[in-house]
Structures are given as C-alpha cells and as structure tokens.
Amino acid sequence: MVLCVKLVNANYVFRALADPTRRAIFEQLTRQGEQTVHALTHYAGVSQPAVSKHLTVLKRAKLVQHRREGRETHYRAQPDALAPMVDWLRHYGAFWRDRFDRLETLLERMEP
Amino acid sequence: MVLCVKLVNANYVFRALADPTRRAIFEQLTRQGEQTVHALTHYAGVSQPAVSKHLTVLKRAKLVQHRREGRETHYRAQPDALAPMVDWLRHYGAFWRDRFDRLETLLERMEP
DNA sequence: ACAACTCATAACCGTACGGTTATGGTTTTG
DNA sequence: CAAAACCATAACCGTACGGTTATGAGTTGT
Numbered sequence: 001m002v003l004c005v006k007l008v009n010a011n012y013v014f015r016a017l018a019d020p021t022r023r024a025i026f027e028q029l030t031r032q033g034e035q036t037v038h039a040l041t042h043y044a045g046v047s048q049p050a051v052s053k054h055l056t057v058l059k060r061a062k063l064v065q066h067r068r069e070g071r072e073t074h075y076r077a078q079p080d081a082l083a084p085m086v087d088w089l090r091h092y093g094a095f096w097r098d099r100f101d102r103l104e105t106l107l108e109r110m111e112p
Numbered sequence: 113m114v115l116c117v118k119l120v121n122a123n124y125v126f127r128a129l130a131d132p133t134r135r136a137i138f139e140q141l142t143r144q145g146e147q148t149v150h151a152l153t154h155y156a157g158v159s160q161p162a163v164s165k166h167l168t169v170l171k172r173a174k175l176v177q178h179r180r181e182g183r184e185t186h187y188r189a190q191p192d193a194l195a196p197m198v199d200w201l202r203h204y205g206a207f208w209r210d211r212f213d214r215l216e217t218l219l220e221r222m223e224p
Numbered sequence: 225a226c227a228a229c230t231c232a233t234a235a236c237c238g239t240a241c242g243g244t245t246a247t248g249g250t251t252t253t254g
Numbered sequence: 255c256a257a258a259a260c261c262a263t264a265a266c267c268g269t270a271c272g273g274t275t276a277t278g279a280g281t282t283g284t
Contacts, residue, residue, distance in 0.1 A: 037260070037261060037262090038259085038261085048260085048261070048262090049263080049264095051261095052263080072259090
C-alpha cells in the first residue's frame with residue numbers, strides 16, 4: 001500500500017515537472033523562497049489563473065505548500081517531494097547510480 | 113548555444129519520462145538490456161504502433177538508441193541522457209543537493 | 225515465388241492539457 | 255462603506271497526447 005502511494009506520487013511528480021512553466025515556478029520558489037501568487041504571476045509571464053492551476057498541480061505532487069495570510073497566499077517549495085524522482089534515478093539511471101554508489105562506498109569505508 | 117541545446121534536451125527528457133508507459137519501457141531496457149520492438153510490445157501491454165511512437169519520443173530525448181538487424185530493430189537504453197535531469201535536481205532539489213554536497217565535501221577532504 | 229514476420233508511418237479518435245476571459249469571495253485600503 | 259487588491263474556480267477553446275486500426279516497406283523462411 002505504501003509502495004502504491006509512492007508510485008502514484010512519483011507519477012504526479014514526473015507529470016508536474018514535465019511542463020516548463022511549472023518547472024520555472026518551482027525553480028523560482030526554490031531560489032527566492034516564499035512567494036505570493038501575484039509575484040509568481042508577474043514572473044511566469046502567463047495569466048494569474050494559469051499560475052493558480054499550475055500551483056494546484058504542483059500541490060498535488062506535494063512539490064509546494066501554501067500559507068494563507070490575509071488576502072494573499074504564500075507558496076513555498078517542498079524539495080523533499082523530489083525524493084521519488086531521485087529514487088527512480090537511483091534505480092534506472094545507471095550513469096548517476098554508479099557515481100552515487102561510489103560515493104556511498106567511500107562513506108561506508110570512512111564511517112566505521 | 114550549447115546551453116540552449118541542453119535546455120531543449122532537458123525539456124525532451126522531462127516530457128519523455130512524464131508518461132508511465134514510456135518510463136516502463138525505459139526501465140525494461142535498463143534492466144533487461146537490448147530488446148526488439150516485438151519484445152517491448154509484449155511487455156508494455158499496448159499495441160505495437162503505440163510502442164513505436166513511444167520509442168520515437170524516447171529517441172528524441174536521446175534516452176534510447178536503436179540498431180537495425182535484418183527485419184528487427186533492437187533498442188537499448190542510454191542512461192547518460194538522464195544527465196540533464198540529474199543536473200536539474202542538483203540545482204533545484206535542495207534535499208538531494210545537500211546530501212550530494214556533503215558527499216562531495218567528504219570526497220574533497222579525502223583526496224588531498 | 226510466396227507467405228509470414230517485423231516494424232514504422234498514416235489516419236483517425238477521445239480526452240487531457242495549457243492557455244485564456246469572466247466571475248465571485250475574501251481581505252485590505254481610502 | 256465603497257473601492258481596489260488578491261486569489262481560486264468556472265467556462266471555454268485550440269491543440270497536443272496516447273491510444274487504436276490500417277497500410278506499406280523491408281526481411282526471412284518454405
């Protein structure tokens with residue numbers, strides 16, 4: 001069951017980041033921290049409703065969280081939600097998996 | 113110019129892996145190595161033309177390569193093409209970036 | 225030579241997607 | 255209190271997407 005949830009969420013994450021506008025919004029939130037919808041709209045170059053819908057998709061993937069403050073909503077990135085994508089890359093991205101495994105091996109050799 | 117190409121290709125990679133069927137095909141190629149379209153069709157559970165189209169999308173993202181051999185085409189995964197996605201995660205996935213940076217720091221401390 | 229196999233492409237279809245404008249609810253400001 | 259600001263949702267639209275069946279080109283086997 002937990003696995004199922006993880007897979008479904010991985011789907012949401014992959015789909016959410018497939019759109020360049022959504023990636024740009026997430027990048028902006030990562031770089032600049034919390035932002036209002038207004039600020040994000042100004043940045044994204046599309047209409048405010050479009051931004052709201054993108055934020056909904058990112059929210060579904062748990063890539064962003066929001067905090068109401070009066071009439072404005074502040075969104076912030078939730079980079080932990082990228083974990084399913086990172087896990088997937090660990091499994092199927094041989095190129096980077098090898099690199100990671102080497103580092104992990106080094107770590108293990110150091111720790112004891 | 114190189115940056116532009118990289119960005120475009122990152123777009124292709126993200127879009128290609130957004131579809132679960134395409135991810136499944138890529139995963140299968142990663143696990144089992146080279147496969148014919150016929151074998152992939154049997155595995156994917158969709159029609160052969162659908163598989164061909166998915167392979168075209170993966171090819172555009174350079175995630176697979178193909179090799180003609182008589183009447184059959186053998187496809188294989190090209191995990192190096194995941195690099196743009198890994199790079200993106202390094203930039204914007206704070207969660208995993210921190211972890212990576214820690215490992216890199218340890219590496220640097222060891223080397224000298 | 226002919227039948228069967230493998231694959232890519234074309235043609236088509238329903239739907240999901242990304243965008244827009246319009247609207248309404250809530251909150252701040254004058 | 256009225257007006258303006260902020261945001262989410264609804265309604266709508268064109269198009270891209272993922273799937274199908276049909277077809278044709280190239281290759282293999284009998």
